[in-house]
Amino acid sequence: MKIGIIGCALVGFADEVKLRSDELVFKAAKAALDQAGLTREDLDVSVITSLDAYDGITISNGLMAPGAGGYEKDATRIQGGGVGAIMSACASILSKSAKIAIVAGADATMFDDPIVSNAGYDAFFRRPLGMFNQAGYGLFAASLLRDRGITEKDFAALAARNYRAAAQNPNAHRKKSYSVDEILESPMAFWPLRQLELAPVSKGGAALVLAVEEKAKELSREPVWVTGIGGGSNPYYGAWSDLVDLKGLKHACRKAYSMAGIKDPAAEIEAVEIHNPFAPFEIPVCEALGLCQKGQALDLLLGDKKLVNTSGGTLGTNPPACGGYFRTIQAVECLQKNGRAGRAVVQDSDINLGFFGETYHVLVLEKAGV
Amino acid sequence: MENIEVLKKEYNMHLDFSVSLGPAYTKWMMGLKDKKILANKCPKCARLFVPAKPFCEICFEEPKEWIETDGTGTVECFTVNYGKFRNFPDPPYVLGIIRVDGSAVSFVHWIAGFSYDNPEEIPDKIQIGMKVRPVWAENRKGDLLDIKYFEPY
Amino acid sequence: MNKKVAVIGVGNTEYTSNRRETRSKAELAYAAVKGALDMAGIGPADLEASVFTSVDGFEGNVRPARVLEAFGQGLNIPLVDVNTGGTAGGSGVKEAIHMVSAGLYDLVMVYGSPTFQGVVDNQQVLNTASPPIFEKPFGLGAAHMGSLYCAGYMRKYNFSMEDLALVSAKSHKNAAQNPYAHLRKGYTLEEILNSPMVAWPLHMYEICPNSSGAVAMIFASEEKAKSLCSTPVWVKAISSITDTFLTGYRPYNGFPQLKILAQRVYQKAGITKPRQEIDVAELFNPFGPFELMEYEALGFCGQGEGVALMRSGATEINGDIPCNPSGGTLCTNSGIAASVTRHAEVVLQLMGKAEGRQVESPKTGLAHSWGGNDGQFHTVCIFSLKED
Numbered sequence: 001m002k003i004g005i006i007g008c009a010l011v012g013f014a015d016e017v018k019l020r021s022d023e024l025v026f027k028a029a030k031a032a033l034d035q036a037g038l039t040r041e042d043l044d045v046s047v048i049t050s051l052d053a054y055d056g057i058t059i060s061n062g063l064m065a066p067g068a069g070g071y072e073k074d075a076t077r078i079q080g081g082g083v084g085a086i087m088s089a090c091a092s093i094l095s096k097s098a099k100i101a102i103v104a105g106a107d108a109t110m111f112d113d114p115i116v117s118n119a120g121y122d123a124f125f126r127r128p129l130g131m132f133n134q135a136g137y138g139l140f141a142a143s144l145l146r147d148r149g150i151t152e153k154d155f156a157a158l159a160a161r162n163y164r165a166a167a168q169n170p171n172a173h174r175k176k177s178y179s180v181d182e183i184l185e186s187p188m189a190f191w192p193l194r195q196l197e198l199a200p201v202s203k204g205g206a207a208l209v210l211a212v213e214e215k216a217k218e219l220s221r222e223p224v225w226v227t228g229i230g231g232g233s234n235p236y237y238g239a240w241s242d243l244v245d246l247k248g249l250k251h252a253c254r255k256a257y258s259m260a261g262i263k264d265p266a267a268e269i270e271a272v273e274i275h276n277p278f279a280p281f282e283i284p285v286c287e288a289l290g291l292c293q294k295g296q297a298l299d300l301l302l303g304d305k306k307l308v309n310t311s312g313g314t315l316g317t318n319p320p321a322c323g324g325y326f327r328t329i330q331a332v333e334c335l336q337k338n339g340r341a342g343r344a345v346v347q348d349s350d351i352n353l354g355f356f357g358e359t360y361h362v363l364v365l366e367k368a369g370v
Numbered sequence: 371m372e373n374i375e376v377l378k379k380e381y382n383m384h385l386d387f388s389v390s391l392g393p394a395y396t397k398w399m400m401g402l403k404d405k406k407i408l409a410n411k412c413p414k415c416a417r418l419f420v421p422a423k424p425f426c427e428i429c430f431e432e433p434k435e436w437i438e439t440d441g442t443g444t445v446e447c448f449t450v451n452y453g454k455f456r457n458f459p460d461p462p463y464v465l466g467i468i469r470v471d472g473s474a475v476s477f478v479h480w481i482a483g484f485s486y487d488n489p490e491e492i493p494d495k496i497q498i499g500m501k502v503r504p505v506w507a508e509n510r511k512g513d514l515l516d517i518k519y520f521e522p523y
Numbered sequence: 524m525n526k527k528v529a530v531i532g533v534g535n536t537e538y539t540s541n542r543r544e545t546r547s548k549a550e551l552a553y554a555a556v557k558g559a560l561d562m563a564g565i566g567p568a569d570l571e572a573s574v575f576t577s578v579d580g581f582e583g584n585v586r587p588a589r590v591l592e593a594f595g596q597g598l599n600i601p602l603v604d605v606n607t608g609g610t611a612g613g614s615g616v617k618e619a620i621h622m623v624s625a626g627l628y629d630l631v632m633v634y635g636s637p638t639f640q641g642v643v644d645n646q647q648v649l650n651t652a653s654p655p656i657f658e659k660p661f662g663l664g665a666a667h668m669g670s671l672y673c674a675g676y677m678r679k680y681n682f683s684m685e686d687l688a689l690v691s692a693k694s695h696k697n698a699a700q701n702p703y704a705h706l707r708k709g710y711t712l713e714e715i716l717n718s719p720m721v722a723w724p725l726h727m728y729e730i731c732p733n734s735s736g737a738v739a740m741i742f743a744s745e746e747k748a749k750s751l752c753s754t755p756v757w758v759k760a761i762s763s764i765t766d767t768f769l770t771g772y773r774p775y776n777g778f779p780q781l782k783i784l785a786q787r788v789y790q791k792a793g794i795t796k797p798r799q800e801i802d803v804a805e806l807f808n809p810f811g812p813f814e815l816m817e818y819e820a821l822g823f824c825g826q827g828e829g830v831a832l833m834r835s836g837a838t839e840i841n842g843d844i845p846c847n848p849s850g851g852t853l854c855t856n857s858g859i860a861a862s863v864t865r866h867a868e869v870v871l872q873l874m875g876k877a878e879g880r881q882v883e884s885p886k887t888g889l890a891h892s893w894g895g896n897d898g899q900f901h902t903v904c905i906f907s908l909k910e911d
Contacts, residue, residue: 019392022768023424030430040430046765051585052606056387058580059608062768062895066427070765072783075900076614079579079586079604088603088618094625096525097762110388120585123381229627231572231601235592251599350586357589359602376545383583427767447678447775449670450723451662458662465667467775477769478661493723498678515660 001259003090004216004223005208005365007036008329012204013173013317017108021055024106026067028205032102033069036209037219044098046070048077049085049105050321053116056109068104068207082324083348083361086208087229093212100215104207107319113201120353122236133354134198137278138190140355143244144280145192152192154298156183159197159279159315161301166312171330173202173317199277199318206325224332228262228364230255236357246288249347249360253289260364262343265290269364270341271307271334273327275349276314285347289362307341310334324348328363335367342367394433398422402516405506407441407470410434417474443470443520445500448481450492462489468502468520479514483521496522524791527910528623529748529755531741532565533867533876534558538705538736538855541640551637551737552593559632559739564751570595570741571628574603576615577636577859587636594634609807609894610763611635612862613902616890617761619742620904624758629744635867638858640735666730668897669810670722675775676816677724679827684724686830688715691729691811691853693833697840698850700879705734705855731809731856738860738867756870759887759905760791766899773897781820781891781901789822792905794887797822798844801905802885803872805865807893808851814838817891818846821903840882848872848880866890869906 009031011017017024025048033039046068048061057063061077068075074097078085082105089101117133144150160180166172178186178196186196216223232251234243253265262268274285286297291306301308311317311330319326324346331344346363391399394410398421401408409418410433412426420439425432447467454461469476483505484495502520510516534555536546546554560567573595575588584590588604596602603622607614612635619631677687692712699709710718710728718727748755764784766773785797794800804821808814815829823844824832832838838846847853849868852861869888871877887907894900 016390018390020389020395020424023392023394026425026430030425033430052578052580053385053585056385056389059578059606059895059899061607062899065765065899066767067425069430071427071767072780073765074762075607075765076605076617076763077607078618079606080602084603088621091618091621091625091627094525094627095621096624097621108389112386115385116585119383119385120589122584122590124379231603232599233594233596233602234599235596236590237592238597248596248599252601255601350589353586353589357586357591357596359589359604361601376547378545381583421769447671447675449667449674451667451721452719452723453666453721455662455664458664463662465661465663465671467671467773475767475769478663480661490720493674498675 001094001227002213003093003226004211004213004220005226005332006211006216006220006223007032007209008332009035009207010171010204010326010329011206013202013319014204016110017203019108021106021108022063022067024108024205025064025104028106028207029068029102029104032207032209038100038209040069042100043069043073043102045089045092045101046073046075047085047089047101047103049082049324050077051079053119054107054109054111054320056111064106069102080350080359081348081361082322082328083346083363084231086324086328086363087231087361089210090226090229093210099212101210102207103210103325105322105325106205107203107321117353126356133352134190136355137198138193140244141193141278141280142191144283150280150283150298152184153180155197155280156180157302158282159183162279162309162313162315165310166316169312169316172312174200174315193278197279199314202317202319204319204322206322206329208325208328222368224335225366225368226363227366228256228260231359231361233359234357243355244284246284248358249285249288252360252362256362256364262364266292269343269345271331271338271344273311273331273346274309274313275323275327275347275351277318277352279315282308289345289347307334307338320352323352324361331365335365392424394422394424399512403510403512407439407504408436409439409473410436418472419475420470420473421477439470439472441470442501442503443468445481445496445498445502446476447498448496452489462486462492464492464496466520479517480519482519525624526626527745528620528758529743530870531743531748531752531755532559532563533870534562534739535703535867536736537703538734538857540705541642541733541735544640544735548637548640549591549593552591552634555737555739556593556632556634559741563741565630567595568598570600570630570632572601572603572622572631574605574615574618574631574633575636576605576611576634576863577638578606578608578611581638581642581858583641594632607895607900609862610892610900610902611859611894612866613892613904614763615863616866616904617763617902620758620761623742623744629747631742633740633742633863635738635860635863636858637735637737637860639733666722666725669730670725671775672816673724673810673812676777676812679776682830684716685712687724687812688712688729690814690833691715693839694808694811694847694850694853697848697880698854701849702879704850706732725810729811731853734855734857736857736860738863740863740867740870754874754908756873756906756908757910759907760788761902761904762788763900763902768896768899777816777826778820778901781817784901784903785821788903788905794905800887801844801889802887803848803869803882804844804846804889805849805868806846806851806891807865808847808853809856811853814846814851840880845882848877848882862892862894865892866904873906873908
């Protein structure tokens with residue numbers, strides 16, 4: 001598979017955006033189309049990613065659809081993350097239903113994150129216990145601490161690394177750097193995670209224009225190619241050990257790598273953008289993605305042995321709906337900026353709602369001439 | 371599974387939201403505060419919009435020009451509600467699709483200003499194409515309900 | 524389309540009212556999915572991806588798919604969550620079709636959730652989909668979204684209440700014979716016209732009920748379809764169309780966007796004479812008279828001729844273009860399950876498995892869905908027994 005990314009745009013990201021979601025998605029979509037040198041007329045399909053509860057409207061894609069270029073066109077809305085929407089656009093193109101697709105989204109509405117994520121749990125077994133996203137992150141981090149001997153200082157070091165990178169990224173939401181000590185001194189939010197080890201909720205918009213191979217070559221000098229894509233899920237009432245083993249993510253990887261022809265990820269992948277709403281999540285994800293052996297992730301990350309989360313990661317920028325687009329666009333930029341990097345992987349998920357019943361997505365990107 | 375009488379449980383979801391209206395929507399709403407129904411115009415297809423749009427969905431351009439309409443319009447469609455529904459106004463009420471003169475698009479508001487005493491007769495008092503004008507609320511704050519309703523004239 | 528796609532299994536539960544429902548969402552999901560897998564002759568381990576369709580806001584759960592385990596999550600397969608309002612069924616089916624046609628996955632399931640199960644007040648809930656700030660404050664609920672269209676249509680062509688109510692009587696009559704319908708009272712024209720007026724010009728029996736039940740479908744690649752199924756139903760074409768968000772932009776006397784969409788889909792499917800070439804159609808009619816406007820938009824008759832077509836008998840089960848032989852959404856509206864069901868019903872008709880409501884030997888069928896804030900979206904899908 002070879003689908004070209006021929007235009008991208010990021011708008012925002014901040015604590016708040018002074019626009020409604022239809023206006024914000026329009027800005028992102030128009031900018032991406034402009035970059036691709038195309039107009040709305042050239043689009044065959046428009047895919048939005050969003051969640052009603054993030055937007056404050058039931059069937060919220062209705063408000064955003066025209067702003068994403070979808071008026072009088074074939075359009076749809078995928079819930080559960082940007083890379084999931086990219087997968088839908090790729091399926092449209094590969095099934096020959098479209099030659100040019102746009103994926104877009106906007107996080108504009110202010111909502112109560114813990115309440116919305118709590119409402120994502122069933123009303124009888126988990127919601128009444130106050131289960132919500134950060135609680136789940138705490139549980140996962142606790143198992144890293146107690147079952148794997150990773151320390152709280154390691155957590156802080158990983159967070160500090162992300163903040164350092166975010167401070168260098170003009171696209172990032174949080175641009176302030178923190179030292180390991182400052183992070184260790186921040187209040188305990190959900191044991192064993194401290195406040196500065198948790199991601200913010202960012203507002204902003206994003207869009208990408210994708211094209212079938214022949215069109216991409218015609219329209220863009222050297223597009224970055226999408227060469228593999230896969231998804232996987234975990235059950236809601238499953239075994240805890242399977243959850244921390246990230247079985248759903250590994251399932252997604254197998255598919256994406258097989259499509260992209262990747263046999264040895266540690267050797268063949270140079271860059272990766274990870275969805276880590278809590279800092280230490282980078283460790284199990286690097287391992288599940290096969291970037292290193294189990295137990296070697298800390299060394300890989302702190303030694304900067306690969307380009308991991310050069311955007312600053314999720315601690316730097318975390319728009320709940322557009323996050324997958326943000327990570328994909330940053331991975332594209334990372335490939336374009338780093339001569340030695342030929343392949344990047346984007347790991348996305350819906351764990352902004354928390355763990356249990358979550359879905360993971362993996363995208364493989366390749367620079368031309370690899 | 372043997373026949374047991376299953377449990378029935380009740381719950382509700384209460385979610386609060388807050389949004390910013392961008393400059394186009396804001397300007398239009400503030401116009402209502404001054405008892406003005408404004409329209410903006412697409413620079414490419416020249417369509418006028420009441421309510422104002424932040425971008426034209428066909429041309430994908432941002433309107434820049436604004437004009438003031440006199441607020442009168444026509445009824446494009448209507449329905450009369452007779453059911454009692456939670457959190458909705460008491461029946462009967464009339465929902466109208468109103469097109470302010472000159473606008474390429476229409477919007478929703480109430481039609482009132484005549485007797486509702488014989489509810490079954492209300493549909494007979496309304497014609498599609500009927501002319502209506504806004505009746506303003508006393509206290510206005512830059513909200514669609516600054517218009518109390520549209521009345522036939 | 525790239526590679527061929529066929530439907531090889533459908534799973535249906537029985538339907539009842541939400542008030543009387545005692546099955547949990549998990550039980551309904553299991554029953555529908557199991558039914559589809561059984562008909563397809565495969566097990567859960569054969570599924571490669573699942574598509575879940577519903578409208579979160581109506582379910583009282585953000586991302587309800589996550590808390591259910593019936594969609595292969597135990598085997599870690601990808602779960603795609605599609606929410607485009609009332610068209611989520613059509614959109615979900617479209618995702619599955621694209622995934623198989625793209626060569627990404629060979630066996631994909633689509634599940635239509637009982638969206639309204641658990642909802643205490645539907646009008647209020649539908650109002651949460653009404654544009655906030657611009658339309659929501661006016662008490663615009665589901666019934667009004669329907670009645671506005673019917674009012675405009677009625678006034679434009681000077682139809683009578685009886686003209687409009689005839690098509691609902693047909694749906695009720697058909698549903699009475701459908702073991703998978705909710706309302707099976709077979710209300711007559713007289714009973715419909717005597718039922719209370721809810722939102723002018725619609726009487727209660729011209730408006731869908733609040734149903735509970737679920738449906739699942741299995742989509743397969745050509746190779747899998749031919750090895751597993753004796754009557755695979757092939758997908759010829761599917762697409763969707765998008766209108767503006769604010770209700771006020773609709774003309775309210777027909778479905779012009781559906782007309783545009785139909786022309787596109789007919790072209791992709793190679794259909795030039797829909798009235799002759801389509802043998803059965805399931806059209807989205809949560810408000811009975813919608814069906815009349817859909818006849819016109821889909822080219823089964825000319826503009827303003829919907830009532831005449833209905834009166835001619837052509838759209839009855841034994842007519843030349845049977846529409847809603849199942850009774851349609853008017854008699855069974857389990858939320859987004861009703862949106863997937865339009866597709867499932869056409870498939871069952873083509874397979875000859877439409878118990879109690881079978882049309883005689885249909886070869887080509889059309890499934891339509893409608894939804895979003897007052898019909899912002901439509902989808903149309905053409906199925907056929909003919910592979911090429």
